[in-house]
Amino acid sequence: MENEYEISSSSLSFVSFPAGDTNLSGPEIEANPDYLSLSMLSSSLEKLRLDPGLGYADAEIVVDGVPVGVHRCLLAVRSEYFQGLFSKPCNDSQGNGSNDKPRYHMAELMAPTRGYVGIEAFNVVLNYLYTAKMKPSPPEVSTCVNDQCDHDACRPTIDYAVELMYASSTFQIQELVLLLQRRLLYFVDKALIEDVIPILVASFRCNSKQLLSHCIQRVSMSDLDSVVLEKEIPPEVLPEIKSLRNESNQGSGSALPQEDLTDHQKGIQRIHKAIDSDDVELLELLLKESRVTLNDAFALHYATAYSDPKVVKKVLDLKLADLNLKNSRGLTVLHVAARRKVPSILGALLENGACALETTPDGQTALCICRKLTRPKDYEDIQKGKESNKDQVCIDLLERGMKNVSASGRRLVRSEVTAADLHMLGYFESRVKMAAMLFPAEARTAMEMAEADWTPLYKGLALKGSWGTGNSNETACMSAERLQQKLQALRKTVEMGERYFPNCSEEIVKFIDDMPDAMYLEKGTEEEKESKKRRYMELRDDIQRAFYKDIAETNVPASSSLSQASSSSSSSSPRNRIRNRIKLKV
Structure with missing residues (x-):
């Protein structure tokens, strides 16, 4: 994206109108007719957006499979992005003959930034375009299901803000971008380092240099290992993080001469590549010919984080990995699986003896991690007769794992x-x-x-x-x-x-x-x-x-x-x- 948004110290209070009753009244309003007129206009435009019975919407934007009616003239006036979008012919339409409505898909609109924007975040941004008011964050998508969490910087809170960032940046709503950058800067300092990565990726894709710089500083000072950085950090950003780490090591006197990789390190890389290629036969051959073990390479951690569930099952079937081994950051493979939230992986690990009572250095069990990553929408909003959401299944699996270990009174070791x-x-x-x-x-x-x-x-x-x-x-x-x-x-x-x-x-x-x-x-x-x-x-x-x-x-x-x-x-x-x-x- 060509536009670059920098955070200024100017007030953005005008985007934070009350989100409740829009029929404002009182001495202050009556004394300010301009404010009253703007408030009434805002309320009327919100009614136009929310009431499909009026029938004036002339286009649709499909988000999460749900078509949302919009008014092209209004969006074109409020956003240069939409002005350019609506000036081009649309190949998709809904209706017949003269009643055809152009239909746009959110996934295609987000393609340049490769970001995801859900229906809740889109409705908030759309409401701002219509009314210049920011509605409160919907708790069903901006909080987690951990009762002990204050929802100040948990992952759903961050993901929701990132969705708003992708939408406002793509739609070129500069004042909203600035507001969200401030919020995300706060998260960078407060959140777990794993949860800073999506902020870093979004700031890079949205060309927010100040936010990106802050993320890079935080990641460079973290204990994330090189494997995680290579897998999850954009390759354009990675060299700067490595450079900052080298400078920090030199400044502390802990830098070591860098030469070719040792045979042990090469062995670990070969094991990871075999897992990436889903070649278990090659993996077994490497284990026989090398002194590097699955535990040395934290191979099960690696497969759990980045491989297909079938590959994880194949690695488990080798019976050569310690399921309760902790990596350099103090995480077991079950902690890694809890962050990924794939039921088949969690189930296989628990079935093979992974201990659900193991905690991270800050005292979090896999169940606690999973709850902090799960939105109420994905856990509580399950309709009768429909298949359970995978997030709910993951939490249920871990709860049963906790009960099974507690009932036995000891750690289960296969x-x-x-x-x-x-x-x-x-x-x-x-x-x-x-x-x-x-x-x-x-x-x-x-x-x-x-x-x-x-x-x-x-x-x-x-x-x-x-x-x-x-x-x-x-x-x-x-x-x-x-x-x-x-x-x-x-x-x-x-x-x-x-x-x-x-x-x-x-x-x-x-x-x-x-x-x-x-x-x-x-x-x-x-x-x-x-x-x-x-x-x-x-x-x-x-x-x-x-x-x-x-x-x-x-x-x-x-x-x-x-x-x-x-x-x-x-x-x-x-x-x-x-x-x-x-x-x-x-």
């Missing part, structure tokens, strides 16, 4: 998921244990950087004849929550090792493949034992060489290893100690 967790626990323990044997100071620092509690985990890694779990009975009896905490700590530690010591990490994996457990060296004939010991020494030497290769590739003398870094001033964090000693490969 045996398949637990088995996968135990397998990964043994694998990660093997790698961390081997690193702790050969490079104790470096392994300890990696644990600290992973923000894991080192002491209890280190004790649990004491060598007891296996590179894997030291106490199988303890693991079997371990609560689901404790198991997940330990698994996450070990996973983060392994990721840190792969990030800062990629060559060494590869050699450790080879070592574990060739030496299944500590007792492996004591099995077989004397000749076989001797051969195994020689192989053991070769593998150990390979690990040592790989370690010093990693040190050399970061241009740090071998004497300046992480063990020395870990003994430096206690005032430095582990992350800063490593950053100061080594140029990290990321």
